[in-house]
Amino acid sequence: MSLLSVDHLSIGYQTKKGLLRAVDNISFDLEQGQSLGFVGESGCGKTTIGMALMGLLPENAVILNGHIRFQGEDLISLTETQWQAVRGAKIAMIFQAAMNALNPVMPVGEQIKEAIITHQPDISKTHLADRMTELFDLVDIPARRMKDYPHEYSGGMKQRAVIAMALACDPALIIADEPTTALDVIVQDQILREIKQVQETTRTGLVFISHDIAVVASVCEQICVMYAGQIVETGTRKEVFKSPRHPYTRTLLNSYLSLDNLNDIRVPDMKESPDQMVETNECRFANSCPACSSACSGRFPDWIDVSATHKVFCCNPDMIRRGRGKS
Amino acid sequence: MEKAESKNRFLVEMRQVTKAYASRKKLFSRSSQQVLALNSIDLGIEHGEIFGLVGQSGSGKTTTGRLLVKLESPTAGEIFFDQTPISQLKGSRLKAYRSRVQMIFQDPYQSLNPHLSIAETVMEPLIVQKAGTPDTRMEKVIHTLETVGLLPGKAFFNRYPHQLSGGQRQRVAIARAIVLEPQFIVADEPTSMLDATIAIQLFKLLGQIKETFGMTLLFITHNLAAARYMCDRIAVIHDGHIVEVNTADNIIRHPEHPYTKKLIKVQPGFKYTR
Amino acid sequence: MQNKYFVSRFYKSWRIFIENPLGKTGVIILGVFMIMAVASFFVPLINPMYDPMTGIDPDIKLSTGPGLTHWLGTDNVGRDILAQLLEGAKVAFVVGLSAAFFSIVIGTLIGMIAGYSGGLVDAFLMRIADIIMVLPSLVILLILASLFGQFNIWIIVFIIAILRWPAVSRVIRSQTLSLKHRPFIEASRVAGASHVRIVLRHIMPNVLPLAFLYMTFRVTSAILVEAALSFLGFGDPSQVSWGMMLQWVWKSGHMFQAPYWLIPPGLCISLLTLAFYMLGRAMDEVLDPRLRKEGRSG
Ligand SMILES: Nc1ncnc2c1ncn2[C@@H]1O[C@H](COP(=O)(O)OP(=O)(O)OP(=O)(O)O)[C@@H](O)[C@H]1O
Ligand SMILES: Nc1ncnc2c1ncn2[C@@H]1O[C@H](COP(=O)(O)OP(=O)(O)OP(=O)(O)O)[C@@H](O)[C@H]1O
Ligand SMILES: [Mg+2]
Ligand SMILES: [Mg+2]
Numbered sequence: 003m004s005l006l007s008v009d010h011l012s013i014g015y016q017t018k019k020g021l022l023r024a025v026d027n028i029s030f031d032l033e034q035g036q037s038l039g040f041v042g043e044s045g046c047g048k049t050t051i052g053m054a055l056m057g058l059l060p061e062n063a064v065i066l067n068g069h070i071r072f073q074g075e076d077l078i079s080l081t082e083t084q085w086q087a088v089r090g091a092k093i094a095m096i097f098q099a100a101m102n103a104l105n106p107v108m109p110v111g112e113q114i115k116e117a118i119i120t121h122q123p124d125i126s127k128t129h130l131a132d133r134m135t136e137l138f139d140l141v142d143i144p145a146r147r148m149k150d151y152p153h154e155y156s157g158g159m160k161q162r163a164v165i166a167m168a169l170a171c172d173p174a175l176i177i178a179d180e181p182t183t184a185l186d187v188i189v190q191d192q193i194l195r196e197i198k199q200v201q202e203t204t205r206t207g208l209v210f211i212s213h214d215i216a217v218v219a220s221v222c223e224q225i226c227v228m229y230a231g232q233i234v235e236t237g238t239r240k241e242v243f244k245s246p247r248h249p250y251t252r253t254l255l256n257s258y259l260s261l262d263n264l265n266d267i268r269v270p271d272m273k274e275s276p277d278q279m280v281e282t283n284e285c286r287f288a289n290s291c292p293a294c295s296s297a298c299s300g301r302f303p304d305w306i307d308v309s310a311t312h313k314v315f316c317c318n319p320d321m322i323r324r325g326r327g328k329s
Numbered sequence: 330m331e332k333a334e335s336k337n338r339f340l341v342e343m344r345q346v347t348k349a350y351a352s353r354k355k356l357f358s359r360s361s362q363q364v365l366a367l368n369s370i371d372l373g374i375e376h377g378e379i380f381g382l383v384g385q386s387g388s389g390k391t392t393t394g395r396l397l398v399k400l401e402s403p404t405a406g407e408i409f410f411d412q413t414p415i416s417q418l419k420g421s422r423l424k425a426y427r428s429r430v431q432m433i434f435q436d437p438y439q440s441l442n443p444h445l446s447i448a449e450t451v452m453e454p455l456i457v458q459k460a461g462t463p464d465t466r467m468e469k470v471i472h473t474l475e476t477v478g479l480l481p482g483k484a485f486f487n488r489y490p491h492q493l494s495g496g497q498r499q500r501v502a503i504a505r506a507i508v509l510e511p512q513f514i515v516a517d518e519p520t521s522m523l524d525a526t527i528a529i530q531l532f533k534l535l536g537q538i539k540e541t542f543g544m545t546l547l548f549i550t551h552n553l554a555a556a557r558y559m560c561d562r563i564a565v566i567h568d569g570h571i572v573e574v575n576t577a578d579n580i581i582r583h584p585e586h587p588y589t590k591k592l593i594k595v596q597p598g599f600k601y602t603r
Numbered sequence: 604m605q606n607k608y609f610v611s612r613f614y615k616s617w618r619i620f621i622e623n624p625l626g627k628t629g630v631i632i633l634g635v636f637m638i639m640a641v642a643s644f645f646v647p648l649i650n651p652m653y654d655p656m657t658g659i660d661p662d663i664k665l666s667t668g669p670g671l672t673h674w675l676g677t678d679n680v681g682r683d684i685l686a687q688l689l690e691g692a693k694v695a696f697v698v699g700l701s702a703a704f705f706s707i708v709i710g711t712l713i714g715m716i717a718g719y720s721g722g723l724v725d726a727f728l729m730r731i732a733d734i735i736m737v738l739p740s741l742v743i744l745l746i747l748a749s750l751f752g753q754f755n756i757w758i759i760v761f762i763i764a765i766l767r768w769p770a771v772s773r774v775i776r777s778q779t780l781s782l783k784h785r786p787f788i789e790a791s792r793v794a795g796a797s798h799v800r801i802v803l804r805h806i807m808p809n810v811l812p813l814a815f816l817y818m819t820f821r822v823t824s825a826i827l828v829e830a831a832l833s834f835l836g837f838g839d840p841s842q843v844s845w846g847m848m849l850q851w852v853w854k855s856g857h858m859f860q861a862p863y864w865l866i867p868p869g870l871c872i873s874l875l876t877l878a879f880y881m882l883g884r885a886m887d888e889v890l891d892p893r894l895r896k897e898g899r900s901g
Contacts, residue, residue, distance in 0.1 A: 015492070017488075017492065018487065019484075041524070042524065043496075043524050043526060043527065044494055044495065044496020044497060044499075044522065044523050044524055044527055045493075045494040045496055045497050049494060049495065060491070106781055107781075153784070154350070154364070156386050156387040156391070158385075158386025158387060159386065159387060180495065180522065183495075183521055183522055185386055185551075186384070186385045186386040186551035187551050187552065187553075187592070187595050187596055187597060188385050188386075188551075188591075188592070188595050189385070189386055190597075191595050191597070213496065213522065213523060213524035213525075214524070214525075214597075215525065216597040217597065220597065253526055254524065254525055254526055255525075257525045257526045257528075257529040257530075258525040259525065259528075259529065259552075259554040259555055259558050260554050260596070260597070261553060261554045261557065261581060261593070261596055267529060267558070269529050269530060269533045270526055270529075270530065271530075272478045272480065272530050272534075273480070274480040274481055275480060398793045399793075400789050400792065400793065423795075424795045427792075427793060427794060427795035428795055430793075431793060431794070432790070432793050434786045434789070434790055435786075436786060439785060439786040439787065440786035440787050440789075440790050441787055441790075442787040442788075442791075442805050442808075442809075443809075444805075444808035444809060445804075445805075453791060453794055453796065453804075454794035454795070457791075457794055457795045457796045457797070457800060458794070458795055502790075505790065505794070509794075
């Protein structure tokens with residue numbers, strides 16, 4: 003039995019202009035001890051998936067169809083009280099803007115202490131102190147700053163404190179939504195290694211969301227690339243990043259800046275993003291697709307198997323199987 | 330005489346600027362600890378250049394930006410904008426300064442008022458600086474939203490911040506900063522939440538805006554690759570000290586300070602690139 | 604531009620609110636009293652003898668118990684008790700809501716000004732608040748009343764408002780303090796917005812929910828103060844209020860003879876203040892976690 007299995011999940015947001023289909027027909031499985039990374043454009047629905055897994059969707063969100071099973075249990079049908087036993091204890095989340103979740107009028111150390119005590123009410127004073135030093139060490143905040151208030155921390159330090167808080171309760175599944183976005187590269191490096199190590203030693207499942215392909219590539223073995231609410235390519239890290247097949251994945255990789263590729267960066271034009279209000283079978287990337295051709299017209303995208311694990315959602319199977327499109 | 334001439338190159342200049350924050354006083358203890366966020370900084374930003382400020386978290390990057398937009402005053406030292414010491418600006422001259430200098434804030438989750446719609450947020454600088462008429466303002470807002478890639482602008486301007494994704498909020502924050510077409514922008518990690526495709530588009534866009542309006546930019550980041558792509562010159566800041574300033578290429582190719590070398594080493598390499 | 608976000612947030616809160624047992628009970632009781640207050644406009648139209656102040660039943664000279672023409676009986680000059688009770692509901696709403704409203708307006712303004720400006724202004728305003736807060740308001744009112752005789756109902760409202768703003772202003776001030784350094788306020792400062800604009804446009808919408816919460820608690824205390832004042836004989840003699848009814852029972856010596864006259868106004872005072880109190884508590888439960896979680900959304 004998988005730790006987590008998501009099946010044909012669609013989520014919409016009720017807006018004034020109608021239903022915005024933020025997540026459209028998404029399926030994936032996660033085994034215990036595995037790590038799965040979501041990358042994709044800003045606004046493609048990554049956070050929405052994370053929130054659905056935590057039962058924290060905003061009130062105007064509707065689950066249109068699909069299932070989320072966690073340890074065999076259907077999460078969608080849980081009531082709020084049932085959720086409380088799951089959240090934090092079995093599934094922990096590191097939010098995208100987690101540093102704002104810190105209480106401004108309470109020292110940071112106290113808040114982490116509280117998180118530990120909520121899940122281990124009978125922990126002894128010495129154990130608690132040890133655990134605290136351990137956690138602060140882990141995220142590289144000097145222990146003397148435990149008594150400081152959140153506003154005295156820099157953005158990065160706050161985020162590190164929140165990561166310590168999530169790690170405090172030894173969950174079975176960690177959902178990390180852009181946990182290192184606010185961090186500098188030095189700390190990011192440390193934290194990513196830390197998250198990976200904790201995940202591997204405790205065999206925790208990890209759903210890791212980021213817009214940064216390098217970050218996802220360094221943490222996760224399985225990758226899902228998303229565009230406009232849909233998964234467009236999925237496979238192992240090597241398959242997706244070494245031989246990307248979907249034109250969007252290629253665009254994404256082509257525009258990634260690193261210190262040694264400044265000259266062959268391609269800047270794609272800004273295009274209108276696809277209308278996610280309408281339900282359509284058509285290709286959503288067509289408008290921005292460098293490989294869109296007459297071969298695509300009149301066809302709907304479908305899953306194309308490149309290998310047993312590598313799948314691509316496109317309407318041009320020939321191009322995908324050939325592995326090289328004109329781009 | 331010579332000195333005065335060389336000064337003129339600079340639109341913005343920080344001289345011996347120090348910023349100390351008092352840590353919270355502990356009850357019953359006399360001594361209040363101080364955090365030295367900036368320690369005697371000297372920095373000059375030339376007209377029309379994109380100047381990078383690179384450093385670790387907590388090194389004082391945001392503090393530098395906040396001092397420049399006058400959200401905070403230095404503990405010691407002086408900041409000059411166009412040869413004018415900004416500590417003396419008050420009243421209408423301060424307001425005029427605010428229309429020439431803008432900041433893109435680091436955290437788009439905190440820098441948008443949850444009770445204002447996107448249009449109201451982006452329009453505010455126009456209203457308070459009395460730029461344009463109510464009709465032209467709305468057009469300007471939509472145009473600016475589209476400039477930062479929130480396409481189509483009409484689909485976004487009625488929404489509220491909680492209805493946007495992190496990256497979309499960041500673009501709203503950028504739109505608010507450029508809507509007045511200021512002379513100088515402090516961009517505090519403006520693309521930290523954006524994927525590579527949109528980030529690179531925005532870099533290109535900031536470059537274009539810079540060209541068309543003759544803007545000067547302070548680009549704060551911890552991503553050296555982005556800094557190199559964007560900037561003419563880069564300063565490396567470490568623990569409140571500027572440890573090295575050089576042209577973008579030189580700083581990457583021939584780093585001198587050990588800290589710069591360390592920074593270059595930990596940049597995330599993406600070994601799968603093509 | 605309409606603030607639709609505010610409206611939608613209100614609806615959401617309302618749903619949680621009405622599912623809360625305290626909130627539901629409060630709303631139901633309040634609804635009954637509102638119907639009573641509205642009815643007070645129509646009852647005198649049925650028959651002038653049902654006018655709560657001047658309507659005297661020509662057949663009755665003494666206080667009588669409940670009957671067919673007078674469902675709750677009459678007072679010692681033959682006025683209908685039910686009509687007075689309805690009129691009292693109207694007055695209680697007027698006094699409670701307007702006193703609460705004014706004290707909230709004063710408290711919110713002062714709280715925002717103190718919190719936003721800080722320094723000497725803050726210290727000065729908060730010392731005044733402290734002083735007023737420790738003054739026993741009923742005693743003050745009694746002293747004033749004994750100096751100046753009986754009050755007009757609006758003066759009572761005004762005095763209650765003046766005496767009851769400090770608690771509100773303290774809460775609003777601390778909320779303002781926590782908002783003051785939020786980046787969205789700073790962003791607006793960088794754009795060149797004036798202090799007045801920042802306070803009205805950015806801080807006020809963020810503290811208003813809290814102010815409304817406090818308003819319900821203020822209503823409770825305003826109704827009680829007015830009732831006490833009237834019962835002690837310092838109320839507005841030209842207005843029928845529940846406190847005034849109790850004063851009449853007592854003055855005419857019917858305290859122990861006419862329970863049908865004594866109990867209804869007493870019960871009404873308790874029930875209405877209880878209703879507002881329950882509303883406040885329920886609102887507290889709805890608002891509080893949100894206020895704490897503000898900004899976490901994402
Ligand atoms: N509460 C909401 N109401 C309406 N629309 C929403 C709401 N929350 C998000 N959206 C929209 O749903 C889409 C998906 O948002 P989501 O936050 O999941 O994106 P994301 O992939 O996490 O992006 P980012 O990388 O920028 O954080 C976006 O277009 C966003 O504007
Ligand atoms: N209001 C404040 N009170 C006390 N200390 C502060 C305050 N603001 C910043 N600091 C301290 O000043 C130092 C520099 O902070 P700053 O925010 O400038 O860092 P930064 O380089 O922007 O880091 P990051 O990349 O994490 O945003 C940090 O040690 C921080 O804790
Ligand atoms: Mg997100
Ligand atoms: Mg910063």
